[in-house]
Amino acid sequence: MNHSLKPPAWVDSLIDSLSPPDLSEEIRGDLYEVFVKDILNKNIQHARRRYVLNGVGFLFKSFFWKKPSYHPKPTPMLTTHFKMARRSLSTQKGNTVINVLGLVAGIAATLVILAVVRFELSFDTSHTGADRIYRLVRVSGDDMSEFRTGISYPVPVAMKEEIPGLSNMAAMEYFGGANVDVIDPSGTALRKFREESGAVLVDAAFFKLFDFGKGGLTWLAGNPDKALAEPLSIVLTKSYAKKYFGDENPIGQTLRLQKRYDAKVTGVVEDFPNNTDFPFSILLSYSSLTNLNPGAWNEWTGVNDGHSVYIRLPEGMTQADMEKQIARVHAAHTSKELSSSRHYLLQALGDVHFDARFGTFSGRTISRETILALELVALFLLLTGSINYINLATAQSVLRSKEIGLRKVMGSNRKNLVIQFLIETFLVVFVAGVIALGLSEALIIALQPILNLRLTHYNFTDPAVILLLLAIIAVVTLVSGFYPAWTISRFHPIDALRNTFTTERLGGFSLRKVLVVFQFTITQVLVVGTFIVVSQMQFFQNVDMGFNRDAVISVRVPDRSVTGIKVLADRLRALSSVARVSFSYTLPSGVNRSHSYQDIGKPEAKEMKDYVVFEFGSIDSAYVGLYQLKLLAGRNLIAADSSRNILINQQLVNSLNLGTPEEALGQPLKWNGQIMTVVGVVNNYFMNSLKEGYDNIAMRTEPGSYSTVSIKLQTREGKSLMAAVKDIEKIWKENYPEHVFSYQFFDDNIRAFYAQENKYAQLFQLFALLFLLIGCLGLYGLITFVVNRKGKEVAIRKVLGANVSQILVMFSREYVQLVAISFALAVPVAYYVVDSWLSNFAQHIPLSWWRFVLPGVLVLVIALVIVSTKSARTANANPVDKLKYE
């Protein structure tokens, strides 16, 4: 027929695709008949028009959309599927439990990990225009290797005056550890508090820059614009106002800070959210800096790392433009030497939380690599749970071949079978998902100390969480259910009914091997990695840092005067529970201590480059003895020493090329324009964590600068350290009734260097355990199945003379091979990861071969134990029981 005489094809396809299949033929037939008659009676245009009208007319008829009632065809039978799934799951209880357990572990861990990731990613993202907020950071050193946040005080002032367009800028000074006393009108302290979370100096500009996304933090009392204007004005968060004043009106009350500064409460704001790197609770006006640190405004060189500056980039200005402007301003006010070695750069607010080089006020950063690693772990945990399911389901499929065969004979098509198996999978995953949701809540609470999450509960009502869970369930269902459903439904009905399959003949078997290897490769990487991480942590705890750290506590001294110190020293030394007492400016090491860096050089030094930077310490004569520093040459400092006699460490001797420690003795050194004399050289010790190397150190006696007392406790039998601390506290209370006794064990202080690493180590132990658990569950399920299937084979072998050990070897050989292959695959990956991690530390354990083999053997042994205990029962069974029914 001529092409132009054909009816419009789109109407046909419309009807074909929409109508019930058995209707389209007759409808199109009728339409066509009318069409042909129309052509004969009238013309083609008319016929086509009628064809369209008639065809479309069907769409408006209800019967067209009805489910056809003649020709019964297989309905989806959703409820039947659920019923069948429930039945088959309950007949294989063991497998179902293994699958559910594995998936629960995987899904719960994933939910927790994703909650952590979401929390970390949410830091300070809510501020309006957050993408144009930048932090000013200080990068210094010839090789730009020193990354700090501290900005000299006059810098923001000069920037504001001299950079056109820069209007939105907030400078703030954060100091951790504040003494806060509530003062009554007569000036006596009513209540005393020690706030380790510290206080911050800010002004109204802070709230202009950071609005926390809801049009600013709500002010519950006080004028937002004026509350932080006057020096020594204080704004509290709601919970702190309650803590200090209870139900009294806080406005107009007085708080005494650091025992010296009386500040008036001028406002109360809502508590700061959890996910901010500005965890402020006590806000002092920025102008108070004049009182606290009078010389600050002219100090272009000195820097306090608690002093941070944030700006909003003016419109039309790029980061590079602004950095140029800042460099210009800085150069205009400082010497060429300083401005060429110190650079003020900008860091986007979005990077602040993820850049460990600089640190944050909240004390937490997390690198993007860590987030990626966490996400990968979550993915792999889900995957390994799915692998269990795939392995067990394909292994079990033989048992179900009769069912499949019968279903096929009864007219079930492949699509239906696939759906049925997917629904079975879905049921398992869904149950696991629901349990996991409950478990994740418990986990978040239990892991609080490790994760430091500041999330008190899992947010069940958050639609994102529910959506996430549903997405996980859907994806896991498809990933774990599709392959088994596909292979099982492929069975030929006759073969299936005659049960001519054996496990080995299934295509799934080799895939199962691959999956087991994959699963154990991930597990081994984690186990090996965890083993090495934990070893490194042990190394940190136990390595000789160059000083003794046992049974030492440190307390800050409130009264630094020479007489005050003498009184305290005498009283402490009189205690039987105190072995030694030493006063110093700072501690030899640890996280909580003061740092003071200065320059020292040979007497002929002229330029900056002739000097080296060292850490300064002022100590008394007992210091070296208390910390058991070793004198390599010369003598210890004594009380009679003038402040010109110094004690230096080996590293400084090397840095200044003073030769051997003996040769260094008596050498003059220039420090602060004065000539010092070296009287002694001590061994190198780590002032900072082992992540860094040795520092240059020089120490001298300087009565009046001692702000810390170190007390070596007498450890005797029958008396605990805590009892000794109690004694000291009593003395303290008598001596300083005004002050809270707040002490810290020195080894805790050092341990805090590795708080972050310790958390990771704990987390990775947990992950490794989870992987091992899920992997072993899967192995257990597989071996159970194989052992049950091979009961007869074992019986015949035994009858023919095989002994139990031969049979055990027969069962174990394959799994040992698989675990060994996965170990071989895991080692290079683990080596690469662990090696790059260890390179973060200046001091680390050597990567010897046994550190890989030991955990590998451990996993192998665990696998072997599982396989052999399970197969032992079959191997020991009496062959008669298995064979007598034949």
Add this chain to the structure above:
Amino acid sequence: MSSRIYLGELEELILLMVALLNKEAYGVTVAEELKAQANRELSISAIHAVLHRLEEKGFVKSKMGGASTERGGRRKRLFSITAHGRNALEELRDTRDLIWTLIAKTAAS
């Protein structure tokens, strides 16, 4: 009139056509017959709808007929009236006849 029979005017008409066409009834022929006998022009889709409705109610039954070239090789669904359908039609006719005789009587008197 039996209370079990619900036949609309169009349904009755088409049921009559199916009876008339005697096993040759399908969409197109019913449409042509309606035009020829009752001068009613209905769209094909409307006729299909009524036929389906009648089948649901059990007045007609259907089976697929043979393919023919005039339909581009497609089969047609051939409808035939069931005993129930015939009873319904007869009952309707009887009712009407009865009423007409009554009308004739009243008109005559």
